[in-house]
Structure formats: structure tokens, C-alpha cells
Amino acid sequence: MPNVSRRLLPLVPVVVLAVAILSFPSLAPNPYILSSGIVVLNYAVLATAWNFVGGFTGYISLGHGALAGLGGYATGLLVTKAGMPAFVALIAAAVLVAALAVPLGMAALRVRGASFVIVSIALVLILLLVFQSWASLTGGSRGLVVPRPFPSLLRPEHHRVFFFLYGGLLALALLTWWIVDRSRFGLGLKALREDEDKASALGTPTFTYKLIVFVLSATFTALGGGLYALWFGDLDPVFQFSVLTGSYLVLMALLGGVRSLYGPLVGALVVGTALEYFKGSFGNTPLHLVATGVLLAVVVLVMPDGVLPALAAGWSRLRRTSQTSIREVTAAELRDQRTSAASAASGSARSADSAGFAGSAGSAASGAGATSPGTDAGVSERASAHERSGGGGGKPDSPGRRDQEARR
Amino acid sequence: MASEFELHDIVAGYGRAAPVLRGFSVTVPAGSVVCLVGPNGAGKSTVLKVASGLLKPRSGRITAGGVDLTGAGPQKMLAAGIALVLQGHSVFREMTVEENVMLGGYTLKDKGKLAARRNFVRDLFPVVAERWHTTAGLLSGGQQKQVEFARSLMIDPRVVLLDEPSMGLDPKATQTIFDQVVRMRDAGTAVLLVEQNARRALETADLGCVLDLGRVHISGPAADLLADPQLGELYLGGRPARETAP
Incomplete structure (x- = not known):
């Protein structure tokens, strides 16, 4: 429709x-x-x-x-x-x-x-x-x-x-x-x-x-x-x-x-x-x-x-908050993500670079997904972004990315 | 090897001043990463200007795959498959990632080839595909750099010239950029890389070339240069060549 x-x-x-x-x-x-x-x-x-x-x-x-x-x-x-x-x-x-x-x-x-x-x-x-x-x-x-x-x-x-x-x-x-x-x-x-x-x-x-x-x-x-x-x-x-x-x-x-x-x-x-x-x-x-x-x-x-x-x-602005490049996870969360991603894919060059993407994909998804810019919503979005990219093991097509593709 | 890109005995400089490059030679074999390192003022950026046709050498010879390109301008170099990625950020900030990338293939007339290249760079750079419809100016520095890489790869270049790709990026983004350089090479494009971050660049490169006062000081496999203790002292920041070395 x-x-x-x-x-x-x-x-x-x-x-x-x-x-x-x-x-x-x-x-x-x-x-x-x-x-x-x-x-x-x-x-x-x-x-x-x-x-x-x-x-x-x-x-x-x-x-x-x-x-x-x-x-x-x-x-x-x-x-x-x-x-x-x-x-x-x-x-x-x-x-x-x-x-x-x-x-x-x-x-x-x-x-x-x-x-x-x-x-x-x-x-x-x-x-x-x-x-x-x-x-x-x-x-x-x-x-x-x-x-x-x-x-x-x-x-x-x-x-x-x-x-x-x-x-x-x-x-x-x-x-x-x-x-x-x-x-x-x-x-x-x-x-x-x-x-x-x-x-x-x-x-x-x-x-x-x-x-x-x-x-x-x-x-x-x-x-x-x-x-x-x-x-x-x-x-x-x-x-x-x-x-x-x-x-x-x-x-x-x-x-x-x-x-x-x-x-x-x-x-x-x-x-x-x-x-x-x-x-x-x-x-x-x-x-x-x-x-x-x-x-x-x-x-x-x-x-x-x-x-x-x-x-x-x-x-x-009325319809949705637009995509953002600003990271919406804290540095500590990023570190956790990185260590879990590294341990999951035991350190080849490939995985290191896709861990880089996972961070940005997760933050993009949380930015696009947030419908209200209120603080509470922001916090819960952050948490879910963390969960998603942490669980996804940092593959380029993590759930966060697929979400974004589906939105188009 | 017929498909290599070669600068031979180049003398080049600006205006009437003394030449910056004084008999510089480098060979970039197909499918390899060659890294130029050297102190400030050694002439690293000048090499790329000569190689991309922005600066005409006073003497010397430039060839790509056996074809003589000496004295060719930027457009001709581009047509011969020599693509330059400028220092700093050179994306069109107000245009979308898609438009930026497609501009890289502006000289391609064949629609099928254009589409094939587009899919190729989208596969090679997931971030680019992911942010396809985003305004390029909104991306982070590392992401913009990858858009520039993707743009330069649209013409299926023989050699990509990278001028300080890690400039202004945080360590993680730098890591990603160097990984992408490797992926570009693995996808069949030769890379001539100029870097301040010499140690990191040599770790990525196949061949290294140390430039000092407009001449090649020493060149060879990158690993050998990294292992050379004297070189480490002089050009790589004075630290021992290996963390584990005594």
C-alpha cells in the first residue's frame, strides 16, 4: 500500500x-x-x-x-x-x-x-x-x-x-x-x-x-x-x-x-x-x-x-526521524561488542572489518527505528541495538541491516 | 609483466623551483599493494600527482601495461585505468552515496558494464550498499572514504592511487580502511598507497618503497622493510620493528 x-x-x-x-x-x-x-x-x-x-x-x-x-x-x-x-x-x-x-x-x-x-x-x-x-x-x-x-x-x-x-x-x-x-x-x-x-x-x-x-x-x-x-x-x-x-x-x-x-x-x-x-x-x-x-x-x-x-x-520531521550516522552505543558497549565478535569469529582479518560494520549497522538501525526522540525510547532502542548486533556476531547482514533493507 | 604500472626515472617539481622528485622509479605489479613511505617533504604526494596526470614530469617515463602515458592529463590517465582517491574527504557531500558512486563510472558508456560494476562495488563495500540512498555528507569519515574507494573502482581501474586514506580517521576506521585496501587488491586491483601511518601501511602492503629527498632510498617486500631495524629507527617512528623483538 x-x-x-x-x-x-x-x-x-x-x-x-x-x-x-x-x-x-x-x-x-x-x-x-x-x-x-x-x-x-x-x-x-x-x-x-x-x-x-x-x-x-x-x-x-x-x-x-x-x-x-x-x-x-x-x-x-x-x-x-x-x-x-x-x-x-x-x-x-x-x-x-x-x-x-x-x-x-x-x-x-x-x-x-x-x-x-x-x-x-x-x-x-x-x-x-x-x-x-x-x-x-x-x-x-x-x-x-x-x-x-x-x-x-x-x-x-x-x-x-x-x-x-x-x-x-x-x-x-x-x-x-x-x-x-x-x-x-x-x-x-x-x-x-x-x-x-x-x-x-x-x-x-x-x-x-x-x-x-x-x-x-x-x-x-x-x-x-x-x-x-x-x-x-x-x-x-x-x-x-x-x-x-x-x-x-x-x-x-x-x-x-x-x-x-x-x-x-x-x-x-x-x-x-x-x-x-x-x-x-x-x-x-x-x-x-x-x-x-x-x-x-x-x-x-x-x-x-x-x-x-x-x-x-x-x-x-513529522513522519519519522531520519537516518543518522551518529553512534548510539556507548564506548563500553562497543568494546563488549568487539570482544564478543572477535571471540565468535576467532580473529581473521575479515571478521575484524565486519565487526566495524556491525557497529555502524546497529546504530543505523536504531536511529531509523526510533519513532520518538524521547529519552526513554532512546535508551531502550540503544539496548536493543546492542542486543541485536551482539547476538548477530557482527556479520555484514546482521538483523539490524536486514531491518534497514526491509524498510526500503 | 605486461599489466604493471611503472614510473621510471621521474624528475618532477613545481614551477621553477628545484625538483621534488629526482629520478624516482617505482613499479606496481598487477594485483599488488605497493606502499610509499618516507618523511614529510620526501615527495610522496608528488608521486601520486605525477602518476594521476595532475603534474607533468619534467623527464622520465610513465607506462601502464606497456602503453606509454608520459605527459597524459588526468582524463587520459583515468581512461587508461589510473584512478586517484584524494587526500581528505572528496565525496560530493550533498549528493547521495548512489550518485557519488555512479559518478565514478561517468565515463563508462556501456550500461551493462556500469550495472555490473555497481553490483561489484556494492558487494565489496557493504557499508556503501547499506547507505546507498543516504546523503554522503552525513556519513562518518571512514564511511565517506569507502564511498570514495567505491567511486574509484567503478571504472574497473588497473591501479588505484590512494593518498593518505587513513588521514583523520580513528584507529578502528583506519583498520577498516586498510582491510578494504586488501579486499580491493584481492578483487584484482593494484594499489599504490601513500601513508603517514607507515608501519600500519607496510603491514598491509606487499611491496614497500622508502622515499627520501625525491629518490628511492630502499625498496623491496614490505615484510623485509618492516623487519629492518635501521629503517624502523629512521622512518617508522623509532620503535623496534617487532613488538616482540629485543
Whole structure:
């Protein structure tokens, strides 16, 4: 029974998410709320796309706003100047940005840590200047108006269609992240996130891997930005190439938890909703930034690893005490175990080493078996661990170990 | 013997400074444990850096099974079956034991071979199998070391280079680690071992090699080195070679 429920457990968020996205347009009381929902979903797509780089490699990019902006402008320009159909332009723009991400990534991913952050900020600022100054192509600060892809649709219907389009894009991004996470490729990425040199020493082609996830990330970011251009219909360099956008994405991902599939999505829901709510209640003042800042400070103080890891930790604390490596027998008990094991198996090298295992196996079993961390329970567990490994004669598959195997 | 690993007349050092190794040679026959001992600064760790391709020798020759590997980088050495287990703790702390071990076989393309090696190391290191799904950073120092051993064995290496495997471990864990070195050898992997704990290491090894000032001072069967009273005085801590000796 628990096996089946464990296998179905990953489907729960998928179902919840699907139901939420499918029902929200009908539940939204007015078109304004629906459009806020689109903005939040846009953030969710961008933050999930950001997490291909941030979550897998640990590289913190503040420049993803620029990739979204490029996607938006490329889509807009392909529609207005080249006369492409809207969604063909969207795909073409994503391909263009992906191609551009190859040289960008090759340049930026050479440097690590703070240097990478600064390079990524520089990208945003350079593109801002280019798109502001090159007015003959981009419209400069007057903005670029992108015609709506569905001219016959009224405003609320238009929102509804784009809400679903964003939902689909989010699903695609999440699915891709999930596939990468489970793959051999993902294993190499996680190793390089922890220690790039060590991973490279084990034969992981670290640079190629970083570049591949950077391009993947850029592609999804560009799709998000392009969809925004088609939906909103008006692009301004100041908002498209903004360090603030990139910072929001980082905050969302960190807030939700960069190591988990749904982390950036949860972060986007929290931060995006807060931003929209505060904008609505404080109007056109910078107060919404202050309020968002306070919210972030509180979350970071209370859950430094992000919302999802904090919830997961709380959940597992409720369910069971986790495995421990800490020895739960006293030194005297250990000595007794060792002498009894030695006398049982009269001193070959083999037995000496398995006596070593028996100690750890016994303590692992007692750690995993203890359901309440209370002192009394701890003492009785200790006693039984002692009994078990003492009686088992220190074989590698002592009862303690089999217990543990059976638990899986 | 064709399958032996050999460093021949190696001169190596760092930057433009005087060489650390000055004409050092060692041979690791297949299926044997060779132990390098010597005082601090003798060049023990430098030998392993040269052998693993991290440091290119200024002159000399490196061969494995008759194939010339002189000047090969770390990845090439790995591909030639020379695996290094670094000093201290080098597991990926945030990843599970399983992920750590599987990373060791990252260069293996053949799925069947990968699975076979996985089962092999799980059998060889019961602790590793037992803690398969545990986060590696939560293991004790001795257990982490065994995960590193298992990781290095994934590519079915010709030789495993062990740099101070007992460093920072309590006596019991040290005992386990040395027992595991023997088991690795018995499973067919040659081991080149560098140890501070010289006496203990020589008791484990088949062959010993005393290194001093970048050259081989003396080498031979480990038991002979242990029995040599002068050697005991100079390099093994000044105690008599045997507890029972007068």
C-alpha cells in the first residue's frame, strides 16, 4: 500500500497545478485579476527557465531579464518588420535567442561566482543601451507596438487564451527540467554544481554541460518573453532589459528552493502575487517594492533554504526521524561488542572489518527505528541495538541491516 | 609483466623551483599493494600527482601495461585505468552515496558494464550498499572514504592511487580502511598507497618503497622493510620493528 501511494505522490502537484491553471480563468472575478494571473505565470515560466542554470549549475545569473527581453523584441520585430505570423515568429525568436546564447554562454560561463553575476548584469545594461539607441529598428524609448495575434478576440477572452498558453509553456519547462534532473546529464550537472574541479576530474565535460543548460534556459526564457510581447503588445527597453526582472527571478527561485522542480514556481507564486497585490493596493508608488522586500526578508529569515525544502523538512520531521550516522552505543558497549565478535569469529582479518560494520549497522538501525526522540525510547532502542548486533556476531547482514533493507 | 604500472626515472617539481622528485622509479605489479613511505617533504604526494596526470614530469617515463602515458592529463590517465582517491574527504557531500558512486563510472558508456560494476562495488563495500540512498555528507569519515574507494573502482581501474586514506580517521576506521585496501587488491586491483601511518601501511602492503629527498632510498617486500631495524629507527617512528623483538 505505502509503495503505491509513494509512486503516486509525485502526481499530486501535477494534478493540483493542472486543476489550478485550468480553473483560474473561470474563477477570476474580473479581467484585471486574470491579467495579474498571467503576469504571475510569466514569472513562473521565467523563474523555472532561470533554474536550468541556477538550480543545476549553481551559477547565479542576474541577466535573464535580457534574454526575456531579446525574446520579446525578436518576436515583436519578426512580426512587425518581417511580417511573420505571430506564433511562427515566437518559435523563430526562441531559436534565434538560443543560437545567440551559444556565444554568450561561452563568454560568460568561463568565469565563476561573483564574476559571472557581474558579466550577466553587464549583458542586461549593454542590451538596454543598444535597444534604446537603435530607434530606427526598435522604436527606442517610444516603444515597439506588437499587433495582437487574435484581433477578433475581446479583452477577457484574449487574457484567457494567453493564460492557457502560459500554462502550457510552464508545463513544458517543468517537464524538461524534470527529465534533465533524472538523467545521467543531470547527475553530471549536480556534481559540477557541488565542485566543478572534482566533477571534471571524474570525467564530466563540465563546460559543455554548462553551455547546454544555459542554451536550454535561454530558449525557455525567450519563449516566455516572446509570449509576453504577443500578449501585452507594447515593449519598452527600460522594462524589457531590466536588472530588476533578473533579480526577481533569482529571488523567486531562491525563495521557492532552487534544488526542487517546483521551487521557482512556488517562489513566483509568492513573489509575483505579492508584487501584483501590493501594486494594486499601494497604487503607482515604490511602496510595493518595500512591502515585497519585507516579505522576502521574513521568508529568508524563517526558511533560508527556500519554502519547499523547509516544508519538506518539516514534513519528514513529522513522519519519522531520519537516518543518522551518529553512534548510539556507548564506548563500553562497543568494546563488549568487539570482544564478543572477535571471540565468535576467532580473529581473521575479515571478521575484524565486519565487526566495524556491525557497529555502524546497529546504530543505523536504531536511529531509523526510533519513532520518538524521547529519552526513554532512546535508551531502550540503544539496548536493543546492542542486543541485536551482539547476538548477530557482527556479520555484514546482521538483523539490524536486514531491518534497514526491509524498510526500503 | 605486461599489466604493471611503472614510473621510471621521474624528475618532477613545481614551477621553477628545484625538483621534488629526482629520478624516482617505482613499479606496481598487477594485483599488488605497493606502499610509499618516507618523511614529510620526501615527495610522496608528488608521486601520486605525477602518476594521476595532475603534474607533468619534467623527464622520465610513465607506462601502464606497456602503453606509454608520459605527459597524459588526468582524463587520459583515468581512461587508461589510473584512478586517484584524494587526500581528505572528496565525496560530493550533498549528493547521495548512489550518485557519488555512479559518478565514478561517468565515463563508462556501456550500461551493462556500469550495472555490473555497481553490483561489484556494492558487494565489496557493504557499508556503501547499506547507505546507498543516504546523503554522503552525513556519513562518518571512514564511511565517506569507502564511498570514495567505491567511486574509484567503478571504472574497473588497473591501479588505484590512494593518498593518505587513513588521514583523520580513528584507529578502528583506519583498520577498516586498510582491510578494504586488501579486499580491493584481492578483487584484482593494484594499489599504490601513500601513508603517514607507515608501519600500519607496510603491514598491509606487499611491496614497500622508502622515499627520501625525491629518490628511492630502499625498496623491496614490505615484510623485509618492516623487519629492518635501521629503517624502523629512521622512518617508522623509532620503535623496534617487532613488538616482540629485543
